[in-house]
Amino acid sequence: MTFLGSAFRVDKPHSPLLVFGPGVECWGRTDLVAHVEGLLQGALLEFGKGRVAVFGEAGMFTAQLNVWASTRMGMNNPLAAQNPRLLLSVMHWLTTLGEQH
Helix, strand or coil, X not given: CCCCCCCECCCCCCEEEEECCCCCEEECCCCEEEECCCCEEEEEEEECCEEEEEECCCHHHCEEEECXXXXXXXXXXXXXXXXXXXXXXXXXXXXXXXXXX
């Protein structure tokens, strides 16, 4: 589950993790900016002897509570129940050099 953030493309070999599907739109304050179908919000890449995880949304890996509006964002949100597992899997991949992914 993501909440806000950015979309991006990768022009190097990569493993996509979060890909925007059909009909997804990007909005500015009041106007439609672009259709983002096929763009990424998360990807894994190997770089030199290391690995890189790229995400266009940071809130999904936080645990936030808006006390004034009584809303939860990030790993506190019930719809984001799989986010802790995703983060743990990414951390394992980043720290496991020399093994196939």
